[in-house]
Amino acid sequence: MNEIRRGSLEEQTFYEQVGGEETFRRLVHRFYQGVAGDPELRAMYPEEDLGPAEERFALFLIQYWGGPRTYSEERGHPRLRMRHAPFQVDRAAHDAWLRHMRDAVDELELSPDHERQLWDYLVYAAASMVNTPG
Numbered sequence: 001m002n003e004i005r006r007g008s009l010e011e012q013t014f015y016e017q018v019g020g021e022e023t024f025r026r027l028v029h030r031f032y033q034g035v036a037g038d039p040e041l042r043a044m045y046p047e048e049d050l051g052p053a054e055e056r057f058a059l060f061l062i063q064y065w066g067g068p069r070t071y072s073e074e075r076g077h078p079r080l081r082m083r084h085a086p087f088q089v090d091r092a093a094h095d096a097w098l099r100h101m102r103d104a105v106d107e108l109e110l111s112p113d114h115e116r117q118l119w120d121y122l123v124y125a126a127a128s129m130v131n132t133p134g
């Protein structure tokens with residue numbers, strides 16, 4: 001399948017343009033390294049092993065940006081606000097989450113346009129996940 005010629009750049013999904021699965025796996029892996037080293041944020045994650053959470057998040061982003069739809073095959077409709085309801089996502093958690101995400105995005109060294117698109121989305125999505133005042 002890999003030999004099938006891709007269309008012009010305009011026809012590629014964002015997922016393909018930034019390097020496909022490998023890029024999203026790198027992003028999420030780096031992000032979870034930040035979470036693992038941040039005791040306050042780490043305490044929010046229920047499982048002892050962050051591996052499964054890393055996998056869910058990677059599959060979600062891959063699907064969101066136009067890659068395979070494995071996330072929904074395994075987890076159903078994302079309904080992310082609902083899935084975050086059990087966790088107290090307050091301003092501090094939001095800021096910590098975005099800080100680690102910023103480090104992870106920086107390490108991808110994307111083109112400025114791709115980086116801006118990805119970052120704008122993450123900032124918007126993080127704000128929409130806040131469910132606890134303070």
Ligand code: HEM
Nearest residue numbers: 044045053056057060075083087089093094097125126129
């Ligand atoms: C704003 C700060 C945020 C905090 C503190 C936070 C925290 C968490 C926690 C504690 C979990 C449970 C981990 C697990 O899967 O076991 C989780 C799951 C998840 N989060 Fe977040 N999150 C935040 C923002 C976001 C954003 C902005 C996105 C999407 C762009 C996102 C996507 C996900 C996904 C896809 C899952 C797994 C959902 C599933 O169960 O299938 N999160 N998050």
